[in-house]
Amino acid sequence: MEAGSLRRPGRVAVIGVGVIGACVGRHLSRHGAEVIFIDAGRPGEGVTNWSFSWANASNKTARKSYFDLNVAGMAAHRELARAIGPDSWWYPHGHLRWADDPAAEAKLLETAGLLAGWGYRAEVHTGAEVRRRLEPALTVPGEAPVVFYPDEAWVHGRHLVGRLVGRAVASGAELRSGIAVRDIGTGADGSVRTLALSDGSRLDVSTVVNATGPDASRIAALIGRNLPMRREPGVVTRLGCAQVPVHRAMHAPHIEIRPDGDGSVVLHSRETDALIDTGEEPAELARLLRQAARRVVPELGNARIAQTRVAFRPIPGDGFPSVGAVPSAPGYYEAVSHSGITLGPVIGRLLASEILSGERDEMLADFRPERFPR
Numbered sequence: 314m315e316a317g318s319l320r321r322p323g324r325v326a327v328i329g330v331g332v333i334g335a336c337v338g339r340h341l342s343r344h345g346a347e348v349i350f351i352d353a354g355r356p357g358e359g360v361t362n363w364s365f366s367w368a369n370a371s372n373k374t375a376r377k378s379y380f381d382l383n384v385a386g387m388a389a390h391r392e393l394a395r396a397i398g399p400d401s402w403w404y405p406h407g408h409l410r411w412a413d414d415p416a417a418e419a420k421l422l423e424t425a426g427l428l429a430g431w432g433y434r435a436e437v438h439t440g441a442e443v444r445r446r447l448e449p450a451l452t453v454p455g456e457a458p459v460v461f462y463p464d465e466a467w468v469h470g471r472h473l474v475g476r477l478v479g480r481a482v483a484s485g486a487e488l489r490s491g492i493a494v495r496d497i498g499t500g501a502d503g504s505v506r507t508l509a510l511s512d513g514s515r516l517d518v519s520t521v522v523n524a525t526g527p528d529a530s531r532i533a534a535l536i537g538r539n540l541p542m543r544r545e546p547g548v549v550t551r552l553g554c555a556q557v558p559v560h561r562a563m564h565a566p567h568i569e570i571r572p573d574g575d576g577s578v579v580l581h582s583r584e585t586d587a588l589i590d591t592g593e594e595p596a597e598l599a600r601l602l603r604q605a606a607r608r609v610v611p612e613l614g615n616a617r618i619a620q621t622r623v624a625f626r627p628i629p630g631d632g633f634p635s636v637g638a639v640p641s642a643p644g645y646y647e648a649v650s651h652s653g654i655t656l657g658p659v660i661g662r663l664l665a666s667e668i669l670s671g672e673r674d675e676m677l678a679d680f681r682p683e684r685f686p687r
């Protein structure tokens with residue numbers, strides 16, 4: 314962003330301080346904008362804290378422009394780690410994936426081939442090599458092909474949010490947590506003017522960023538906008554273990570496992586998610602996750618179930634991000650996306666640049682809010 318090309322967006326309220334709001338606000342504040350972060354709860358404790366949190370593009374092959382955006386997201390993380398330091402949030406140790414049936418195995422090798430053709434690093438190892446070189450605690454069969462994506466990572470979302478907001482506040486941004494936005498006041502031309510907050514106060518603003526994740530359609534409705542969102546809950550469990558037996562994120566058959574920093578491991582599985590709406594208790598879902606994890610990493614069978622939460626993926630109706638200005642509501646911007654852990658830093662950079670310069674980046678062309686009519 315060239316300093317000479319910047320406009321003044323006035324006072325910007327970033328509504329929602331998960332990974333996406335934190336990234337947008339940090340970029341705005343670095344470029345001198347007046348930023349107020351507002352969160353109904355505590356920064357980083359929304360879905361950002363209940364995510365598998367795998368920074369990747371290997372799972373994003375459905376549309377090339379979406380894959381490219383995710384690749385840019387991974388690069389933006391590396392850049393961010395250089396700028397603010399990687400400690401306690403950035404774990405770039407790659408990702409492992411293998412299967413236990415021939416059809417799924419053929420599919421994952423085909424995907425690895427496609428990705429390699431797109432210039433994305435993908436290596437195929439045997440299970441024996443993986444146990445010897447990378448993950449000694451796994452039960453993966455010795456001859457099984459295991460795809461290793463060396464450029465992928467996992468991210469401690471809550472720590473990253475804390476770091477970004479802390480920096481923004483140190484350079485003049487304001488943080489109001491435990492306060493919800495209840496209403497948005499607009500002028501005759503539809504432009505945003507004021508926010509009504511749950512503590513009874515009003516705030517004059519020129520710009521708002523809707524970064525409220527799973528609650529984004531409620532905030533959009535305050536300006537009369539219909540932002541359709543899918544309903545896709547997921548259950549995540551944290552196990553406490555004296556010694557963490559895995560070193561990186563992995564998709565094993567029937568279970569996803571990753572470390573989570575000090576003495577804990579995170580588990581998730583799409584198969585378990587499918588049971589959420591059957592009325593199964595979260596505690597039982599957690600036991601099922603631990604059972605599946607034990608087949609892959611026997612040591613996890615004795616680990617204590619520390620926390621379990623059902624969280625909702627923030628997915629706009631067609632499955633893709635909604636990022637950018639809404640021309641019918643001047644001053645209102647959306648930053649709503651699944652894969653927000655991967656995409657947060659790149660969405661933060663692109664949206665802040667759009668707010669500050671008025672220019673729309675081509676990389677967001679397929680992900681504009683206008684595709685959902687008002």
Ligand SMILES: Cc1cc2nc3c(=O)[nH]c(=O)nc-3n(C[C@H](O)[C@H](O)[C@H](O)COP(=O)(O)OP(=O)(O)OC[C@H]3O[C@@H](n4cnc5c(N)ncnc54)[C@H](O)[C@@H]3O)c2cc1C
Pocket residue numbers: 328329330331332333334351352353354355356357358359360361362363364365366367368369470492493494495524525526527528532546547548549581624625626627648649650651652653654655656
């Ligand atoms: C099970 C599961 C697995 C996932 N796995 C991955 C993965 O491996 N990789 C990946 O990239 N992504 C993954 N995701 C998606 C990713 O976690 C999300 O896209 C990302 O965390 C969204 O961040 P956010 O900042 O938009 O939302 P959030 O972190 O939810 O932040 C939104 C904030 O808005 C606040 N808020 C809401 N309403 C209001 C209001 N009215 N006023 C003020 N504040 C408000 C909330 O308190 C919250 O703090 C996963 C999600 C789930 C559920």
